[in-house]
Amino acid sequence: MLHRGPAVTSALRLAATALLLAGCGQAPPADVGPLTFTRDVAPILFDNCAPCHRPGESGPFDLLTYADARKRAGQIADVTADRYMPPWKPDPGYGDFVGRRGLTEEQIAVLRGWAEQGAPEGDVADLPEPPVWPDGWQVGAPDLVVSMEPYTLGAGAGDVFRNFVIPLPLDGTRHVRAVELRPGNAQAVHHAVIMLDRSGAALAQDAADEEPGFDGMEFGELQRVGGHFLGWAPGTTPYEMPDSLSWTLEAGDALVLQLHMLPTGKPEQVGAQVGLVFSDTPPTRAPMLLRLGRKDIDIPAGESQYTIEDAYFLPADADVLSIYPHAHYLGKRMEAWAVLPDGSTEHLLRISDWDFNWQNYYRYRTPVRLPRGTALHMRYTYDNSAQNERNPHIPPRHVRYGTQSEDEMGDLIVQLLPRTQAGEQSIRRDYSRHWLRQEVAGYETLLLHDPDNAEHHQVLGVFYMSLGAGPKAIEHLRAAIRLRPEVPEAHLNLATVLHNARQPKAAETHLRKALQLRPTYGEAHLNLGMLLGQSGRIAEALVHLDSAAALQPELAAEIRALTDRVRGTSR
Amino acid sequence: MRCVEARFVIWIAILSCWFVACDVPETTTVVDLQGVPTDPLATTPAVLVFTRSDCPISNRYAPEVQRLARRFAADGVTFWLVYVDPDESAETIRAHQREYGYRSPAVRDLDHELVQRTGARLTPEAALYDSAGRLAYLGRIDDLYAAYDRKRAEPGVRDLEQAILAVLAGRSVETPRTKAVGCYIADLQ
Numbered sequence: 001m002l003h004r005g006p007a008v009t010s011a012l013r014l015a016a017t018a019l020l021l022a023g024c025g026q027a028p029p030a031d032v033g034p035l036t037f038t039r040d041v042a043p044i045l046f047d048n049c050a051p052c053h054r055p056g057e058s059g060p061f062d063l064l065t066y067a068d069a070r071k072r073a074g075q076i077a078d079v080t081a082d083r084y085m086p087p088w089k090p091d092p093g094y095g096d097f098v099g100r101r102g103l104t105e106e107q108i109a110v111l112r113g114w115a116e117q118g119a120p121e122g123d124v125a126d127l128p129e130p131p132v133w134p135d136g137w138q139v140g141a142p143d144l145v146v147s148m149e150p151y152t153l154g155a156g157a158g159d160v161f162r163n164f165v166i167p168l169p170l171d172g173t174r175h176v177r178a179v180e181l182r183p184g185n186a187q188a189v190h191h192a193v194i195m196l197d198r199s200g201a202a203l204a205q206d207a208a209d210e211e212p213g214f215d216g217m218e219f220g221e222l223q224r225v226g227g228h229f230l231g232w233a234p235g236t237t238p239y240e241m242p243d244s245l246s247w248t249l250e251a252g253d254a255l256v257l258q259l260h261m262l263p264t265g266k267p268e269q270v271g272a273q274v275g276l277v278f279s280d281t282p283p284t285r286a287p288m289l290l291r292l293g294r295k296d297i298d299i300p301a302g303e304s305q306y307t308i309e310d311a312y313f314l315p316a317d318a319d320v321l322s323i324y325p326h327a328h329y330l331g332k333r334m335e336a337w338a339v340l341p342d343g344s345t346e347h348l349l350r351i352s353d354w355d356f357n358w359q360n361y362y363r364y365r366t367p368v369r370l371p372r373g374t375a376l377h378m379r380y381t382y383d384n385s386a387q388n389e390r391n392p393h394i395p396p397r398h399v400r401y402g403t404q405s406e407d408e409m410g411d412l413i414v415q416l417l418p419r420t421q422a423g424e425q426s427i428r429r430d431y432s433r434h435w436l437r438q439e440v441a442g443y444e445t446l447l448l449h450d451p452d453n454a455e456h457h458q459v460l461g462v463f464y465m466s467l468g469a470g471p472k473a474i475e476h477l478r479a480a481i482r483l484r485p486e487v488p489e490a491h492l493n494l495a496t497v498l499h500n501a502r503q504p505k506a507a508e509t510h511l512r513k514a515l516q517l518r519p520t521y522g523e524a525h526l527n528l529g530m531l532l533g534q535s536g537r538i539a540e541a542l543v544h545l546d547s548a549a550a551l552q553p554e555l556a557a558e559i560r561a562l563t564d565r566v567r568g569t570s571r
Numbered sequence: 572m573r574c575v576e577a578r579f580v581i582w583i584a585i586l587s588c589w590f591v592a593c594d595v596p597e598t599t600t601v602v603d604l605q606g607v608p609t610d611p612l613a614t615t616p617a618v619l620v621f622t623r624s625d626c627p628i629s630n631r632y633a634p635e636v637q638r639l640a641r642r643f644a645a646d647g648v649t650f651w652l653v654y655v656d657p658d659e660s661a662e663t664i665r666a667h668q669r670e671y672g673y674r675s676p677a678v679r680d681l682d683h684e685l686v687q688r689t690g691a692r693l694t695p696e697a698a699l700y701d702s703a704g705r706l707a708y709l710g711r712i713d714d715l716y717a718a719y720d721r722k723r724a725e726p727g728v729r730d731l732e733q734a735i736l737a738v739l740a741g742r743s744v745e746t747p748r749t750k751a752v753g754c755y756i757a758d759l760q
Contacts, residue, residue, distance in 0.1 A: 060627035071625075071656065074755045084720045119758075155672065156634030158725055265630035266671045329724065355720055389717035392724035405724075 032113035036122020037066045041114050044107050045069060046131050048086050051235060054133070058186035058234035060264075064130065066121045073119035077112040087234070089358050094335075094350035095323070097362040099237055139178045139238045142275030144168070146255065149212035150271040153188050153261050159357075160261040161217040161405070165197065165206045166274070167254045175246040178277035179230050180238035181257070188268035190260045190357060194230035197254040217258065217405055227287040229324055229361035229415060236360070245287065245417075246279040260357075285417065287321055288424065290431055292336075292378045293411040295442020297401040298449075299330065301393075304385040306330075308410045310438070314374045315430045316423030318416040319367035323349050325380075326411040329356050329390040330399060333381040336412050341373040348376075348414075356390070356405075367417065378412040400449065401442055439463050454483035458490050465497050473497045481510075488514040492524050495531075504531060522551030526559065533566035541566050600682035601653075604661040609678050611651040611685075612700055616738055618648060618731070619698040620675075620712075621691045623656045624667035626754035628719075629695040632712055633671040636695070639712075639732055640675050646739050650675040655694060655756050657681045686756055693753040697731045701738045708734035710749030718752060 035041065045053075045063050053059030053068075062068050069076065079085040080103055088101040103111075114120075148164035183189035197203065205214045226247035230239055241247075257272055294308040325334045336348040346368060370376075384396050392406050393399070399408050418424035443460040450456065461476035477494040484490065491514035498507040511528040514521055529544035545566065549559040603609040611617055620636055622629045640650035652675050654664050664677055680686055689698035689709055699708040713726035734744045 060630075061625045067658075070758070071658075072754065072758050074758045078755075079719060082719075084718075115758075156631075263631065263634075264627070265633035353720075357720075357722070389721040389723055394723075394727040 032109055034120075035110055035114040035117055036120050036126065037069060037114070038122040038124060039126035040110050040122075041069060042066075043128050044103065044110065046128065048101065048103060048107075050131060051133070052086075052186075056186065058183075058189075060187060070119045070121075073115035077108075077115040080108050080111050087358055089351045089353070089355065089360070090362060091350040091352055094347040095362065096365045098365050099235065099363075101235065137180055137182075137275050139180045139240065139275060139277050142178075142180065143278040144170075144174075144276045145273055146276075147271060147273045148184075148257055150269055151212045153263060153268040153270055155266050156263055158263075159190070160215070160259075160263070162213045162215050162259055162261065163202065163206070164213040164257045164259065164272070165202045165254050166257065167203065168249060170249060170251045170253065172251055174249045174276075175243075175279040175282050176225075176249060176276050177243055177246040177279040178238055178240040180275045181230075181232040182273045182275070183232060183259075184271040184273060185268050186234065187264055188261050188270055189232075189272065190262045191234075191359060192232040192260070192272065193258045194225065194232075194274065195256045195258065196225045196249075197256050198250070198252070200254075202256045203254060217260075217403070226283075227289055227415065229289075229322060229413075231361060233358070233360045240277075243279040243281050244284045246281075246283045247286070248282065249276075262357075286424075287415050287417045288427065288431075290376075290414045290416055290427075291411050291435065291438070292376060292414065293380075293409075293438065295401045295438050296445035297382075297399075297408045297410055298445050299382055299384045299399045299408060301396040301398050302385050304383045304387065306382040306384060307379060308382075309377070309379045310412075311378075312376045312431070312434050314370055314372060314376065314427065316372050316426045317370070317419040318423065318427065319369050319419070320348065320364060320414055321367050321417055322361050322363040322415040324361040324411075324413040324415070325349060325351060325354070326359065326409055326413065327354055327356070327380055327382070328405055328408050329392050330382040330384050330388065330408050331356065331380060331410075332383045332388070334412075335377075335379045336414075337377050338368070338370055339375045339377065341371055346370070349412075354380075361415075372423075376414060378410075380410045380412075382408060382410075401445065433467065436463050436467050440467065452483055454480045454487070454490075457483065458487070458493065461497070462493055465493070465500075470497055470501045474501065486517060488517040488521055488524065491517070492521070492527065495524075495527060499527075499531065504535060507531060520551055522548050522555075525551060526555075526562075529566070530562065538566060600684055601678050601680055603676070603678055604664060606661070611649070611653070611676075611678055612704060614649065615700045615704050616646075616648045616702050616735070617700050618643075618650045618735070619653045619685060619689060619691075619700075620650060621653045621655055621680075621686065621689075621696045621698070621756065622694045623654060623754065623759075624659055624663055625656075626694045628716060628753040630671060632695045633673060635712060636675070637673065639735070642732075643735055643739075646735075648735060648739070652677040653685050654679050655683065655686060655691075656759050658759075683756070683760065692756055693751045694756060695753050696751040699731065699734050699738060699744075707738050708744045708747050710746075711751040714749075716752040 049063045053061060053063035055062060086101040090097060092102060146166045146168060148166055153160060181192055181194065183192060228247055255274060259270065259272065261270060290312065292310045292312055294310055297308060299306045323336060331354040334349065334351040334354055338346040338348060340346060348368065349362065384391065384399055386396055401408060403409065418427055440460065440463050443456050443463065446456050447453065457476040457480035461473045461480060464473035464476060474497050477490060477497060480490045481494060491510040495507040495510040498510065508531055511524050511531065514524040525544040526548035529541045529548055532541035532544065542563065545559060545563045549556050599608060601609055611619060652673060654677060668677060689706060691698060691709065695712060696710060697712055698706060701707040708731065710730060712731045713729040714723065715726045716722050730746065730749050737744045
């Protein structure tokens, strides 16, 4: 969104001041007529501003009374005209979302006119009933309430992204149908994302950091909760799903709250709570999260119109429930749309002035029905020039894909509900190749700038392997080994590809190398056992299969079956 | 209504001067937290930081204002917090100072004399007077905010700090006027 010219704004303000000095604000402009707080302004503020601008909520000051509003009359007129307030990033007419905020042109004109008229109070009898907001949890009484360890946010410096791990006191499986996050300190918490930790990795990271939680804005091994977006931003309504779409928690799971906190100038106590409402029945269907976007983002310093695009053809009928656009500070404009098989276009989202600080997921009021063969499209534009005030680098620097805030991302995550189970499987299968191609393009770009990164070669080799591109996989896995010959996993991976490429001798060499580097490498023993078995060296094969079974007791049954097959071939 | 009240206050102030036969001081309605008329520009160099207790951007600058006040204390630069909302009581201001850890002295600009004298339009905005008592700089503390919704990761230019360094070195300030972002003082008039 473009800003009104500052010259225009200040001219208006000067006019307003002149009016005040001249006649104490008695002469209203002709077009809107005389306006008062009680009759004209209070209804707008009560409905659109006070839900957040009231005690205990996220607005940094209250907008409930005449005294509150009079002290900010000119500022209210300006920030609403700029559409900075009420905060809502999607452009109107591009997707019909739950909880949409925004004022009409008429309402904005009333606020402007009232400020210019000297912000008169009017007849107290005109004042509408002040709104009443429900206290406590909006989802009703939660079945489980958990809290993060209280954290003290310092007075100054920049934004803080910190992750707080909350182990869940569960003795078994639960199905969750509603989630509500209460930020605890809405002044300091700008937004929150709730993730799930099943690996224990987040707890370990938390333990490694002395204070509660740990810094960072990456998600690493954390997962989106079973195909759902869980989060909080000012004014968000709690996340509620029908029982059929609940999601599952297991004993031992932990929630991770990633809080984006904004220092207020004084130390702030932050203690967010999450309330969970359980369903008695397990889910019958699960939404899926599809990521469209690019990982080969590569933006030269100074480039003000860098564009990425991606498209995905749906192989089955599905409904779009919600959408989550994501970029960092250089993101400027975002568009998402669907081209249906009949050629018609359905707008899913447009954000003309992306602001990393107001990221959110957007839920459609009515799910968007997309038939099989629909093309989902996304196009994002980035501004890496010095003219972009949000550019974290002064002067601008070459920026590439990455999860740190000074890197860039370009994700559009689409929450889809396939119509049928067969459709879900078909989308999952088909989409995994799309995902792999994104990853491959991303790592190829990373290698362009960092050609000697063994880890990138290794990951890229594995992705090529999954795509069935043997020669490319061999090339990158060989490069990984050349750069870091001491990594046993690289030898195992290369052996797998060589075996698929019918080069058993070379595969055997690398499996032996992997075992030389790590004699207790169960998977290498297993693969070598199978390979030797296939080439008829049964006795040697059985030795390695026995080692594999001993090293991987959890796979004992499977290995025994394989061992029997190898024995069988010897007879 | 408010205009009439404001004029009345000035009238009283001028009258009281007749009785005590003082010179017409420039800061009759600028008072400290005890209500004593105070001229923050009696000794210069000095920095006036216009503020109010309920302006979020002003408040976010509290640590930076204190950093600058500490940095230049030894150079004899006095930082003053000028509270521009006449409805904010001395008690409210004291509580605000405690909460945000302010150590700089505060005055209340009851009739916006300092606002008019400097030309300040927003909170937070800083006015720097050099040792000769001339207004050397007026504007933002730094460029952290380009607009309400355009906040940089960190400031690229620390305008006030650069201006103070120039004044202390006897140089002219490179950019003597900048545009601040914050809450409108005119809304309080």
